[in-house]
Structure formats: structure tokens, C-alpha cells
Amino acid sequence: MIEVKNIKKSFGDQMVLKGVSTVLDTGKTNLIIGQSGSGKTVFLKSLLGIHTPDSGTISFDGRIYSDLNADEKRELRTEIGMVFQGSALFDSMTVEENIGFPLKMFTSKTQKQIKERVDFVIDRVKLIDAHKKKPSEISGGMQKRVAIARAIVNNPKYLFCDEPNSGLDPKTAIVIDNLIQEITSEYNITTVINTHDMNSVMEIGDKIVFLKNGLKEWEGDKTQIFKTDNEAVTDFVYSSELFKKVREAVLKEGN
Structure with missing residues (x-):
């Protein structure tokens, strides 16, 4: 908390x-x-x-x-783990090297322990066949997965x-x-x-x-935000027709 x-x-x-x-x-x-x-x-x-x-x-x-x-x-x-807006991966490192970087920098884990942990988080974020690839060789969505894996690798x-x-x-x-x-x-x-x-x-x-x-x-939470009558919130949230329709549906369901 x-x-x-x-x-x-x-x-x-x-x-x-x-x-x-x-x-x-x-x-x-x-x-x-x-x-x-x-x-x-x-x-x-x-x-x-x-x-x-x-x-x-x-x-x-x-x-x-x-x-x-x-x-x-x-x-x-x-x-603390951090996922940056642009992923902020090291271009010269492979996926597994990027993910293992915090462990090498901030822990005393052995190379074997680092590999085991890196393999675990790679599997957890469902990065398939990406271990040896560079960031430029994978999609934007996969780069985000790498960034998340790096952020959580140190628990x-x-x-x-x-x-x-x-x-x-x-x-x-x-x-x-x-x-x-x-x-x-x-x-x-x-x-x-x-x-x-x-x-x-x-x-x-x-x-x-x-x-x-x-x-x-x-x-509040994702349900309450569609029911609030706070004008500042509604102006921000319902700037598109899509979310206006969502709010109408939520309020109708509530009635």
C-alpha cells in the first residue's frame, strides 16, 4: 500500500x-x-x-x-519495478539480457540463478522464442512484455x-x-x-x-466512474461517442 x-x-x-x-x-x-x-x-x-x-x-x-x-x-x-512509456530496452542486448539486467546490477545471484529467474518471467509473460532476439527484432507488443518481465524479475x-x-x-x-x-x-x-x-x-x-x-x-473504480455526476470527470471520460454510449448502458442497467 x-x-x-x-x-x-x-x-x-x-x-x-x-x-x-x-x-x-x-x-x-x-x-x-x-x-x-x-x-x-x-x-x-x-x-x-x-x-x-x-x-x-x-x-x-x-x-x-x-x-x-x-x-x-x-x-x-x-x-520497485518500472515499465517506461517507450519500454526503454537496451538495443544492444537480447531479450534475456534486458530482463536479467536488474538482477546483475542489484542482486548477488549466480549466473545460474539469474537464468532460472529470467526463464521463469519470460514464460510468465508468454514471450515465445524470444530469448536471443534484440528489441528491434520483435513487435511493439512483445517489447512491452519484455519491459514488464524486466520490471517484475526482482519480485x-x-x-x-x-x-x-x-x-x-x-x-x-x-x-x-x-x-x-x-x-x-x-x-x-x-x-x-x-x-x-x-x-x-x-x-x-x-x-x-x-x-x-x-x-x-x-x-473511485471502473464501475463508479460511469455513474458519477462529477462534471469534470464526465467531460474527460465522455469526450467520445463510444464512452457516452457505455455510460448510458451502465445507467440504464442500474435502473
């Missing part, structure tokens, strides 16, 4: 986060959504320790990040995903969404996903935090 209490963050005279509080639950996919400029990227980077909030606290299962010493922060970082407690469906076709995006949700539930991970993809909201929105102008405007 990640608990955020009243965090604020400014850059110069511009206050980007204006006092955001929420709880991001373990074993669930927690989605952060909002328009460009809403503060969701700064929020994610604050959770990751890239930005230091001006005030407020972020705690990881009771450990307040700002209270940790350097060694404790390093230990916490080993518990993280916390998984962060920044626009994981960026650049993917809708069918592949759904497959990646479902894979992230399966892994989250299976390994009881606290997963936080920055996204603008409303299909992700419909598919895997166990918890949704909607930011607007640096504030938490609304939070």
Missing part, C-alpha cells in the same frame, strides 16, 4: 500539485488519469522519488519516504507503469492491460499506472484517481 498525504509540488512560481491525498491499494491496479497539465506525471515522479514534494508525505507500507536514510531509500528502490512490491499502452494497437493494448492486472493480483503488488487510455479504465480500473489542475478531483 502506498499512502499519499497532502503532497504539494511547485516549480518556480507554478504550483503543479496542490495538496493531493489518496491511498493506492495492494493487489489492485491503481490508475492515475487526467488531461495534459493535470499533474499526473509530476505525481508519478514524486511517488518514484524523482521529485521531492515541497510538503506532505508519501509512505510505502508505513515507511515515510522522506524519513528514510540513504541506505533505506536504496533498499526501497530495489522493491517488486510496487510496480509503476507510465503509459504502458502508448503506441500499441487497441487489441494488443488490452492484452498488455490484462497481463499487468493478472501479475498485480497474482503477486499481490501495489501497481500504479499513469494513463490517458480510457479502454484501460474500462478493463482494469480497480481504483482510479482523477487529477485536475493539480488536485484530486475524484476517485
Whole structure:
């Protein structure tokens, strides 16, 4: 569980986060959504320790990040997996080398132990016959699978995903969404996903935090978001005719 209490963050005279509080639950996919400029990227980077909030606290299962010493922060970082927007794979490495990289860097595992773990996560994300291939030799969807496998290879407690469906076709995006949700539930991970993809909201929105102008405007789950009368949320969610029809169907079913 990640608990955020009243965090604020400014850059110069511009206050980007204006006092955001929420709880991001373990074993669930927690989605952060909002328009460009809403503060969701700064929020994610604050959770990751890239930005230091001006005030407020972020705690990881009771450990307040700002209270940790350097060694404790390093230990916490080993518990975090990250899936970057562009996958961020090493072009010169094979799939198995990319996935094994965190184990070589941050653990004392033997080469045999690394291979066993890499083979396990490759199988878990269903990467077939890809061990020896370079990122340029596989599809965008497979590259995302490699990025997810690398993020979970060290058994993280916390998984962060920044626009994981960026650049993917809708069918592949759904497959990646479902894979992230399966892994989250299976390994009881606290997963936080920055996204603008409303299909992700419909598919895997166990918890949704909607930011607007640096504030938490609304939070709920994928069912509640289609029933809310919050105008800011409905303007964002129902900007397309498809989601207007979904909402109409949900409300009709509720009646």
C-alpha cells in the first residue's frame, strides 16, 4: 500500500500539485488519469522519488519516504519495478539480457540463478522464442512484455507503469492491460499506472484517481466512474461517442 498525504509540488512560481491525498491499494491496479497539465506525471515522479514534494508525505507500507536514510531509500528502490512509456530496452542486448539486467546490477545471484529467474518471467509473460532476439527484432507488443518481465524479475512490491499502452494497437493494448492486472493480483503488488487510455479504465480500473489542475478531483473504480455526476470527470471520460454510449448502458442497467 502506498499512502499519499497532502503532497504539494511547485516549480518556480507554478504550483503543479496542490495538496493531493489518496491511498493506492495492494493487489489492485491503481490508475492515475487526467488531461495534459493535470499533474499526473509530476505525481508519478514524486511517488518514484524523482521529485521531492515541497510538503506532505508519501509512505510505502508505513515507511515515510522522506524519513528514510540513504541506505533505506536504496533498499526501497530495489522493491520497485518500472515499465517506461517507450519500454526503454537496451538495443544492444537480447531479450534475456534486458530482463536479467536488474538482477546483475542489484542482486548477488549466480549466473545460474539469474537464468532460472529470467526463464521463469519470460514464460510468465508468454514471450515465445524470444530469448536471443534484440528489441528491434520483435513487435511493439512483445517489447512491452519484455519491459514488464524486466520490471517484475526482482519480485517488486510496487510496480509503476507510465503509459504502458502508448503506441500499441487497441487489441494488443488490452492484452498488455490484462497481463499487468493478472501479475498485480497474482503477486499481490501495489501497481500504479499513469494513463490517458480510457479502454484501460474500462478493463482494469480497480481504483482510479482523477487529477485536475493539480488536485484530486475524484476517485473511485471502473464501475463508479460511469455513474458519477462529477462534471469534470464526465467531460474527460465522455469526450467520445463510444464512452457516452457505455455510460448510458451502465445507467440504464442500474435502473
